[in-house]
Amino acid sequence: MISVIVIMLEVVLGKKEKKWKVIGAGGAVGEPLSMPVKRVKMLHIQPSKQQEGYIDTGSPSVGPSRSCKSMEMEIESLLEKLLDINDSMSRCAATASATSSVNQKLARHRDILHEYTQEFRRTKGNLNSMREHAELLTSVRDDISESKASGSLSPAVQLLRERASVHGSISHIDEVIGQAQATRSVLGAQRALFGDVQGKVKHLGEKFPIIRGLIGAIRRKRSRDTLILAAVIAACTLFLIIYWLSK
Secondary structure (H helix, E strand, O other): OHHHHHHHHHHHHHHHHHHHHHHOOHHHHHHHHHHHHHHHHHHOOOHHHHHHHHHHOOOOOHHHHHHHHHHHHHHHHHHHHHHHHHHHHHHHHHHOOOOHHHHHHHHHHHHHHHHHHHHHHHHHHHHHHHHHHHHHHHHHHHHHHHHHHHOOOOHHHHHHHHHHHHHHHHHHHHHHHHHHHHHHHHHHHHHHHHHHHHHHHHHHHHHOHHHHHHHHHHHHHHHHHHHHHHHHHHHHHHHHHHHHHHO
């Protein structure tokens, strides 16, 4: 999972750098972006082996733990820089009277940043769960060895087994909550998009009086047609009642 996030961060940082140059301030962030990209490439070398260190050995060693911690700090730093770039691009687009296509691309980059942040937090939580699980397995294994040597299971071993079961349930619940949060963010983005479209249509009507007058005429015609149809239906109903009573 970390390798996927690192690759995606590298790609997005490259896109952000090019986009910033297109908007007009590429020279201001070109130098700061080159070093994070190189660090991302270095971090991408051994992520899977570091994760396997928690599973193969049964307990996290010092080397993989420090490597994962440094990788976590690097990714957090890259996310912060990506957030700063997004903010700088938004300010530049606001001062340069950006077009709707540029605004849409900026919104898309903000959504991508949000997705990467959520994915990083979820992966970080999974790695913490793996670390705790490995530590728990090591402790349980040691207690089982001691209990086998003594000939009976200690209450601590039983409690640790219960703790492992509860920990597995909590991990499953966290995954479900993460999926629900991702769905909520997607729905929120769609709602914001529809609100933006509605606001643009309203702004267009206010900007062009002819279009606003045309829309008003269409609404008045529709209301008049509705009133005429209602009057015809009422008259027909009244005639039917009079005819039925006269028989």
